[in-house]
Amino acid sequence: MRALFLGVMLALASPALAVQPDEVLPDPVMEERARDISAGLRCLVCRNESIDESNATLARDLRLLVRERLVAGDSDEEVVSFIVDRYGEYVLLRPTLTGSNIVLWLAPALLLVLGAGLAAVYVRRRAQSPAPTEAALSAEEEARLKDLLRD
Known part of the structure; x- marks a missing residue:
């Protein structure tokens, strides 16, 4: 019984059920194209799902819009x-590597190289600095130290 319940819950949560039967195009080739396009577009409500996987109303509207444009011959x-x-580049699950996105793509690598360079400079300077020398205690300091240790 528990396995049956789990199976039903997984089937209901399945992304395959996001596309409603009334959305499916009669031409299987065009439907496959629509699915490929929908898999690359972000649901603006769910943010981490494609519109093909999302059950949100906006995702449904976008899926219908994609199919509408394909039927129109685009x-x-x-x-x-x-x-x-219409929605901005944020709608792409895999943003392009152009314009201001280049900075976003390259920033982590540049910061890593900069951090490694700063660490190397710090280590090199520290290795080149003279080691601190130990100065001998004066007679007065030695007497005070002996007094402290006796107590």
Whole structure:
């Protein structure tokens, strides 16, 4: 009984159920194109799911829009371009490597190189600095130390 309940819950939570039967295009080739495009577009409500996996109303509207554009004769690139023009580049699950995104993609590597360089300079300077020398205690300091140790 427990296994049956778990199976039903997993089936209900399955991303395959996000696309409703009334959304599916009659042409299997065009439906496959729509699924490929939808898999690369972010749900703006869920943020970490594609519109193909999301049950949000906005995701459904975007899936319908993708299918509408495909039926109108747009190429895959034109459909994605239309969605990006309307909602911004954030809608892409895999952002492009152009414009200001280059800074976002390269910043972690640049910071790592900068940090390694600063660490190397610090270690080199520390190795080159003279070692501290121990100065002998004066007679007065030795007498005071002996007094402290006796107590």
